[in-house]
Amino acid sequence: MLIGVMHSRRDPNTVSRIYTLAAVAKLEGVDLFYFSPSQIDFTNKKIYGYYYEEEWKQKEFPYPDIVINTSRMKTEKQKKNKLRLGKEVPFTESKIHNKEYINNLLQKHPVFKNYLPDSIVVRTIKQVIKFVDKHSKAVLKPSVGSKGKRVIFIIKEGNQYSIYKDGKEEIVRNLKHTLSRLDLTEYILQQFIVSETKAGLPADFRVHTQKDSSGKYVIVSVYPRISERKYRVSNISQGGYSAHINYYLKNQFNDDWRVIHNKLKFLGLQISEYLDEHYNNKLNQLGVDICIDEDNKLNIIEVNWRPGLHVLFSSNVNHIKNLIKYCIYRVNKSNDLL
CATH class of the missing domain: 3.40.50.20 (Rossmann fold)
Known part of the structure; x- marks a missing residue:
């Protein structure tokens, strides 16, 4: 082979x-x-x-x-x-569709739809203003993209709006002028979920899954991604940082940490299996991004088809072992069909 x-x-x-x-x-x-x-x-x-x-x-x-x-x-x-x-x-890896497509797919699932923040496909400035007025906090995300680039946070405070982009804040009274500079058809608009550490820093979780020697999904790693400041994406590539999952969960959720950890792993695996079935079992690695709100409710932020491997943890060798064994499984399965 x-x-x-x-x-x-x-x-x-x-x-x-x-x-x-x-x-x-x-x-x-x-x-x-x-x-x-x-x-x-x-x-x-x-x-x-x-x-x-x-x-x-x-x-x-x-x-x-x-x-x-x-x-x-x-x-x-x-x-x-x-x-x-x-x-x-x-x-080994197959591409998945953009955020809009995956969000719609998850929305059709009787369970996953309950974990999705409110979101819409943006077409007009009027849609954005109406959505922000409803939720007070929203995030504009490129429909196609990764690593947290070109993400814009919009926060309504009284009769003015705070706009955060690339770590910079702009305060405006009229959103129309600011939004007119964007091609809104390239974005989806999502309700911004407050998911923070005890110190008030934005945080979410990456659940990295992959297939093993029998073609079944397993967990590679689960880790928190913490932003260095408010209203900035928590991606490691955008200046965020991480910590060991057990230590972080114990510090954040006290006696509930094991329950939260199991929920993160279970949801990540279930989503991976659901999407893989939709793509005729051609997917392998997936990164499911999940945040936890003030009521400890899990919210699905997005799914990535080629997640980066986190270098801080011991998952590296196990990840590579699974990858090689999955290759062997795929080739043997293909030969069996001949």
């Missing part, structure tokens, strides 16, 4: 996890090589990649049985080659 790992960087020495992937693959008795999209020979169905043997060495490989495609491609040519290869070789 041959597993390929596709990454935007050409040199495997610049990728931190690739050595661990190669080591785990060897322990599982499968071959693994590393490559970037520019090294694919589509005409001859060959890839000039790297394999590890005391050091990274290069040679020509046939198309692999499966490709680990967790890396984001950087250039248009890389993206084009990735799409082309994906038509010929199975990938």
Whole structure:
């Protein structure tokens, strides 16, 4: 069995996890090589990649049985080659639709709909003003996007509005002028849920799931994401920070911490299984973002199809073991169907 790992960087020495992937693959008795999209020979169905043997060495490989495609491609040519290869070789990860589509899908579920904050697809400025007047606090999020970029918080206080974008505050009396600068068709509008630490900092939770050696969803990690200031997204990539989940929950919820932890894991797994079924069991890793309001109610914020692996915790090796074993499961299952 041959597993390929596709990454935007050409040199495997610049990728931190690739050595661990190669080591785990060897322990599982499968071959693994590393490559970037520019090294694919589509005409001859060959890839000039790297394999590890005391050091990274290069040679020509046939198309692999499966490709680990967790890396984001950087250039248009890389993206084009990735799409082309994906038509010929199975990938571990499959893309899901935008936030609007996933929100509508969850809204159709009899249980999940109760965990969703009020949200609408934005088309006009009038819609935004009416929504903010109703909820007092709202957040505009790009329908397509990740890592908390281009997120705008709108807070109504009396007859004026506070707008928070990229960590900066703007106070206005009339929203029309500010909103006229945006292409609202690119956004969804969501009720802002107050989810804070005891110190008053915004916080939410990432529940990272993936499939195991039998194709079943398991928990990779659950961790809090805490913002450094109010009305700023809590993504780690946007300056937020984290803590060990048990320590954090004990500090925040006292004797209820185990119940909260189990609820987070259960909801993350259930959502992953539900979405995977909708996508014909082609999904693998998912990141389910959940916040907890002042009444300890869980709220589903969004779902991401390629969640970043949190480097603080011991989940790294287990995550890689599951990933390699899932590759073996996928290839064996495919061979059984032949």
